[in-house]
Amino acid sequence: MRLRFNLIKFLFILFFIFLLIVAVYQIYCYFYVSASTEYTTVIECEDTVTVSGYFLRDESVIRAENSKYIDITVNSGEKISKNGIIANVYSTEDSAKIQSQIRELQLRIDEMNSVISAANGYNTGATYENEIKKYAINVSSNISEGNITAAFEAAADFSSNIIKSKISAGEIVDYSSKLSELKAQMEQLKAKSSAVTSYITAPSAGYYVSKADGLEDKLSMQLSDDITPDKFDKIVNTINEQTDFSSNYIGKLVSGSQWRVCFKTDSDKFDKIKVGSTVNIRIPSVTDTKIKCTVLDIKSVDGFTYVVLESNVISGDILLQRSCEIDVIIDSYRGLRVDKNAIRKVDGKEGVYVRNNGILKYREVDILYIGSTFAVVKYDALNTSGLQAYDEVVIKGSDLYDGKVVA
Numbered sequence: 309m310r311l312r313f314n315l316i317k318f319l320f321i322l323f324f325i326f327l328l329i330v331a332v333y334q335i336y337c338y339f340y341v342s343a344s345t346e347y348t349t350v351i352e353c354e355d356t357v358t359v360s361g362y363f364l365r366d367e368s369v370i371r372a373e374n375s376k377y378i379d380i381t382v383n384s385g386e387k388i389s390k391n392g393i394i395a396n397v398y399s400t401e402d403s404a405k406i407q408s409q410i411r412e413l414q415l416r417i418d419e420m421n422s423v424i425s426a427a428n429g430y431n432t433g434a435t436y437e438n439e440i441k442k443y444a445i446n447v448s449s450n451i452s453e454g455n456i457t458a459a460f461e462a463a464a465d466f467s468s469n470i471i472k473s474k475i476s477a478g479e480i481v482d483y484s485s486k487l488s489e490l491k492a493q494m495e496q497l498k499a500k501s502s503a504v505t506s507y508i509t510a511p512s513a514g515y516y517v518s519k520a521d522g523l524e525d526k527l528s529m530q531l532s533d534d535i536t537p538d539k540f541d542k543i544v545n546t547i548n549e550q551t552d553f554s555s556n557y558i559g560k561l562v563s564g565s566q567w568r569v570c571f572k573t574d575s576d577k578f579d580k581i582k583v584g585s586t587v588n589i590r591i592p593s594v595t596d597t598k599i600k601c602t603v604l605d606i607k608s609v610d611g612f613t614y615v616v617l618e619s620n621v622i623s624g625d626i627l628l629q630r631s632c633e634i635d636v637i638i639d640s641y642r643g644l645r646v647d648k649n650a651i652r653k654v655d656g657k658e659g660v661y662v663r664n665n666g667i668l669k670y671r672e673v674d675i676l677y678i679g680s681t682f683a684v685v686k687y688d689a690l691n692t693s694g695l696q697a698y699d700e701v702v703i704k705g706s707d708l709y710d711g712k713v714v715a
Contacts, residue, residue: 343705359571361634377404384518385624395508520560565620661702
């Protein structure tokens with residue numbers, strides 16, 4: 309009997325201890341709980357939509373007709389006036405090649421003059437080594453991405469900095485002797501060359517582009533006027549059905565500085581885009597730089613939005629595009645980055661809990677943008693009572709409230 313009484317007493321004590329532990333744990337969780345946190349940072353981000361863009365221009369093919377031996381005298385993307393000379397025509401192939409060599413040699417002479425004047429009294433060779441590495445990377449990346457114009461520009465800078473480096477290192481000392489040597493080569497080439505027999509000129513003012521695809525006479529900008537699904541499909545089909553273009557062309561002439569790009573999308577983000585407004589795009593295969601465009605037309609039909617943009621930003625690489633992916637920048641934001649899980653609603657208002665010296669403080673936020681894993685909220689550095697950069701916000705925790713102590 310006594311043993312049974314002791315057992316009941318023991319079990320009662322164990323039960324009491326269990327209740328005490330549970331009570332202490334609940335009090336601890338209520339007043340003192342651990343929480344996962346991260347720090348806010350200032351970021352800039354863009355809300356973009358990637359689409360397949362189709363480019364339209366007013367342009368025409370420049371043909372060589374019966375001229376076999378020509379030397380093109382303008383660069384791709386270069387502006388040319390009406391009746392301006394695009395190419396010289398020669399009676400023999402050797403003469404055409406010699407003229408091309410003369411022009412290249414003249415560029416080297418001009419470059420030598422400029423780098424010598426720049427290198428005199430300039431920095432140490434270490435400066436040039438860094439520049440050489442940078443431009444070498446630029447040449448490689450532009451070639452791999454098909455940005456031929458940019459690749460040539462980077463190659464010129466690459467060559468220039470190599471010469472500057474050699475001058476700085478004392479490897480090229482007799483500048484006048486080197487220049488005289490180049491000029492002597494120039495005179496020898498001129499003595500071998502024959503006279504120009506005729507010229508290929510621009511029928512109108514515009515921009516010369518070194519390549520053509522045979523669609524120049526089929527895809528004018530007017531095709532995108534008052535865009536419809538049928539018009540858009542016609543443009544796409546014309547581009548996709550184009551066969552190899554082989555003819556006696558030497559490039560094309562783009563009239564004016566305007567060009568258009570049209571696309572369709574099922575994204576609902578274009579609801580805020582209006583005709584006449586300005587949007588920025590990027591053409592990743594050409595450049596990371598934003599290209600400013602005007603919205604010429606926008607229509608929604610059967611769940612798709614058809615958009616026509618126009619721009620006057622000109623480069624040889626842009627004028628080579630017929631169809632490629634483009635990134636349309638719907639909006640851009642600058643503010644504080646916070647994890648989506650950090651945002652909570654208190655009394656119907658959105659905000660975050662900030663931990664400061666182990667105590668939580670609720671701060672309301674104005675959400676500018678919500679991504680897949682984070683949000684961008686408005687940032688005012690002068691508002692010390694609002695959320696600030698490098699505040700420690702709670703992204704995971706339970707029973708959170710103002711003044712709560714957290715580990």
